[in-house]
Amino acid sequence: MTIEELEQIATETQAKRRETARELNVCMAAGCLSLHADSLKTALEEEVKRSGTACCVRGVGCMGLCSLGPLVAETPSGVLYRNATAADAAKLVGNTAEAQSLVCSREQAFFQRQTNVVLENSGKIDPEKIEEYIAEGGYEALVRALTERSPNEIVQEISKSGLRGRGGAGYPTGLKWGTVAKTTGATKYVICNADEGDPGAFMDRSVLESDPHRVLEGMMTAGFAVGASHGYIYVRAEYPLAVKRLGIAIREARKLGFLGSQICNTKFSFDLEVRIGGGAFVCGEETALIASIEGRRGTPRPRPPYPAQSGLWDMPTLINNVETFACVPAILRRGGDWFAGIGTKKSKGTKVFALTGKVRNVGLIEVPMGMTLRQIIFEIGGGVPEGRKFKAVQTGGPSGGCIPEQFLDLPVDYESLKDVGSIMGSGGMIVMDDSACMVNVARYFMEFCMSESCGKCIPCRAGTAQMYDLLTRITDGSAGPRDLELLEELCEMVSNTSLCGLGQSAPNPVLSTLRYFREEYLEHIEQRLCRAGVCECGARSEATA
Amino acid sequence: MPPTVKRPALPSDDKRWRIVTGTMRRHGFARDALIETLHTVQESFGCLDKQSLKFVAESLRVPLSQAYGVATFYHFFTMKPPGAHTCLICMGTACYIKGAGALLNEAETTLGIHAGETTADANASLISARCIGSCSVAPAVVMDGETIGNTGPAALRKKLEGWKPS
Numbered sequence: 001m002t003i004e005e006l007e008q009i010a011t012e013t014q015a016k017r018r019e020t021a022r023e024l025n026v027c028m029a030a031g032c033l034s035l036h037a038d039s040l041k042t043a044l045e046e047e048v049k050r051s052g053t054a055c056c057v058r059g060v061g062c063m064g065l066c067s068l069g070p071l072v073a074e075t076p077s078g079v080l081y082r083n084a085t086a087a088d089a090a091k092l093v094g095n096t097a098e099a100q101s102l103v104c105s106r107e108q109a110f111f112q113r114q115t116n117v118v119l120e121n122s123g124k125i126d127p128e129k130i131e132e133y134i135a136e137g138g139y140e141a142l143v144r145a146l147t148e149r150s151p152n153e154i155v156q157e158i159s160k161s162g163l164r165g166r167g168g169a170g171y172p173t174g175l176k177w178g179t180v181a182k183t184t185g186a187t188k189y190v191i192c193n194a195d196e197g198d199p200g201a202f203m204d205r206s207v208l209e210s211d212p213h214r215v216l217e218g219m220m221t222a223g224f225a226v227g228a229s230h231g232y233i234y235v236r237a238e239y240p241l242a243v244k245r246l247g248i249a250i251r252e253a254r255k256l257g258f259l260g261s262q263i264c265n266t267k268f269s270f271d272l273e274v275r276i277g278g279g280a281f282v283c284g285e286e287t288a289l290i291a292s293i294e295g296r297r298g299t300p301r302p303r304p305p306y307p308a309q310s311g312l313w314d315m316p317t318l319i320n321n322v323e324t325f326a327c328v329p330a331i332l333r334r335g336g337d338w339f340a341g342i343g344t345k346k347s348k349g350t351k352v353f354a355l356t357g358k359v360r361n362v363g364l365i366e367v368p369m370g371m372t373l374r375q376i377i378f379e380i381g382g383g384v385p386e387g388r389k390f391k392a393v394q395t396g397g398p399s400g401g402c403i404p405e406q407f408l409d410l411p412v413d414y415e416s417l418k419d420v421g422s423i424m425g426s427g428g429m430i431v432m433d434d435s436a437c438m439v440n441v442a443r444y445f446m447e448f449c450m451s452e453s454c455g456k457c458i459p460c461r462a463g464t465a466q467m468y469d470l471l472t473r474i475t476d477g478s479a480g481p482r483d484l485e486l487l488e489e490l491c492e493m494v495s496n497t498s499l500c501g502l503g504q505s506a507p508n509p510v511l512s513t514l515r516y517f518r519e520e521y522l523e524h525i526e527q528r529l530c531r532a533g534v535c536e537c538g539a540r541s542e543a544t545a
Numbered sequence: 546m547p548p549t550v551k552r553p554a555l556p557s558d559d560k561r562w563r564i565v566t567g568t569m570r571r572h573g574f575a576r577d578a579l580i581e582t583l584h585t586v587q588e589s590f591g592c593l594d595k596q597s598l599k600f601v602a603e604s605l606r607v608p609l610s611q612a613y614g615v616a617t618f619y620h621f622f623t624m625k626p627p628g629a630h631t632c633l634i635c636m637g638t639a640c641y642i643k644g645a646g647a648l649l650n651e652a653e654t655t656l657g658i659h660a661g662e663t664t665a666d667a668n669a670s671l672i673s674a675r676c677i678g679s680c681s682v683a684p685a686v687v688m689d690g691e692t693i694g695n696t697g698p699a700a701l702r703k704k705l706e707g708w709k710p711s
Contacts, residue, residue, distance in 0.1 A: 031681040034692035066681030115608035184676045200638030237584070238677050276584055278619025281675065295577035296611065297618040356639035356680040363681055394638065430638045444641055446676070454618075
């Protein structure tokens with residue numbers, strides 16, 4: 001494959017698409033599929049055939065506004081239809097006046113306030129066709145990297161972009177790539193962590209379902225930059241559609257010669273394998289994930305040595321998250337400086353968030369780093385529905401915390417979220433209104449950590465169980481005044497002495513709710529009162545209100 | 546030339562064992578194919594059992610203890626045969642905030658079993674999941690492989706009662 005051949009595929013695909021006067025693009029990602037987008041697509045196809053309309057029906061990836069799904073985008077007009085069902089097929093194909101009632105404005109803040117880098121092709125291309133990715137400039141960065149640039153230049157470019165790990169911890173990606181590149185070793189590996197375990201987060205799933213080639217290209221480029229010839233994508237078993245689309249993408253990439261030996265007539269050889277997870281949250285931790293790929297129980301081991309020195313089968317291993325790899329093609333195509341121009345001083349680029357919970361517009365969004373929580377929740381998200389009051393936003397899953405109203409004007413970046421006791425995390429953002437009890441939420445996350453603890457180290461195994469018991473006593477009204485003190489002591493002990501990130505961060509939801517909603521804990525203990533009316537701890541809020 | 550490795554005979558004539566062996570062959574009978582192979586076993590047979598674990602462990606030359614350890618460590622693997630129908634309730638944060646707890650209670654009452662169990666007549670299994678990533682349609686349940694979003698206890702009960710053998 002040469003750059004000319006690539007351009008030819010792109011031109012041909014674009015020309016072919018221009019031939020069709022009108023296209024109806026149906027979202028075929030998991031969100032819309034669960035609202036029967038597949039039967040809608042079949043109905044549209046049948047209607048086109050029946051009526052003989054000059055119109056092409058395509059399946060595309062996620063368009064973001066999942067709560068109004070199934071979504072259908074018309075091109076070239078750009079009109080977006082929402083809540084479309086199979087019964088609407090005739091209206092949509094015939095473009096009748098009745099279809100107007102289904103139109104969803106693209107002018108609303110939900111779309112206007114976003115900056116799409118990782119999601120630039122999402123909802124525009126058919127994820128099961130490699131030529132559509134190529135038509136949008138895909139694989140150009142890889143071919144140019146292999147034929148025109150040195151591995152060191154690639155690492156430099158990534159460093160310049162300021163990209164940081166999108167899995168949540170925010171380690172500088174360029175630095176990580178540089179470390180692996182510098183290690184000597186005949187065999188090195190590249191791993192993509194697609195074990196998106198945080199409950200309430202579906203960014204990686206959506207990227208893999210909507211634009212899988214982007215992740216593959218990022219991984220191949222990484223392989224070239226660090227000198228690895230083999231890669232693994234570790235995907236959750238809960239994401240069958242993502243696994244299927246990755247399989248198709250890998251097959252197509254292999255057919256066009258992007259995978260295999262002597263890629264683009266260079267010395268570079270690279271191949272990829274998908275590994276399916278087993279439903280263990282701890283496998284999102286890199287050393288546990290490596291153990292799982294090796295076919296063992298997913299238990300972490302102490303670091304150092306870091307995987308960059310000794311990872312998969314004790315070989316130097318580069319391990320990055322899906323979204324991190326998905327940023328790479330765009331950075332190389334447009335330059336590190338362009339990427340570094342987006343975002344804040346220390347957090348560059350954009351971040352994809354899964355905005356869910358008690359918010360009007362539920363879905364997938366991508367915003368520049370540094371946008372405030374208020375802008376995300378109230379402008380893009382449309383605020384809290386049903387006239388209820390915003391209470392907190394949870395970020396970072398079981399390792400993160402709950403951020404109260406007073407910090408709504410906080411710019412979202414790695415540092416400021418950490419300062420208020422939460423973390424960026426992988427991008428789950430769950431909005432809670434006043435019907436949520438913060439003690440109950442803390443207990444929910446502790447139950448999660450308790451049952452997901454792998455059991456290897458005692459602080460986490462026993463500590464999470466003890467904390468869960470204490471939180472249960474607080475919520476059922478049997479706790480005494482000493483219990484809160486005990487809970488705080490345990491939080492500190494577990495976070496300081498646990499082996500891996502799961503245990504170290506397990507107390508975060510408790511600590512952050514204690515910090516901002518301490519009065520709720522005290523009400524539960526002293527007055528047996530749950531003001532949200534969620535916990536059955538004796539008196540109910542209604543009785544005293 | 547590498548010495549010929551003696552592999553165990555297929556446990557029975559059941560054609561599904563050939564699918565299982567196919568997965569192992571694709572990975573060159575490497576030890577790290579354990580999890581991949583167990584996925585194939587569960588896909589083909591519905592669950593893992595002593596016989597399949599023993600067969601896979603011997604074929605891949607891993608200790609049976611490791612195979613059992615892996616099978617019980619990962620939530621996705623089950624040693625209990627599933628019922629004719631499966632109801633999975635997502636307990637992810639978004640679903641939890643929007644009332645997944647009430648859905649689970651409803652399913653437990655209607656089916657008369659707890660999460661992780663199968664009814665005595667092997668008609669239905671109830672599973673609670675960590676997060677299925679369908680947060681946009683929370684609360685979500687998966688009924689026999691079909692994801693149903695924005696559901697409530699009453700609708701769920703109706704669906705579950707429809708499964709009961711008449």
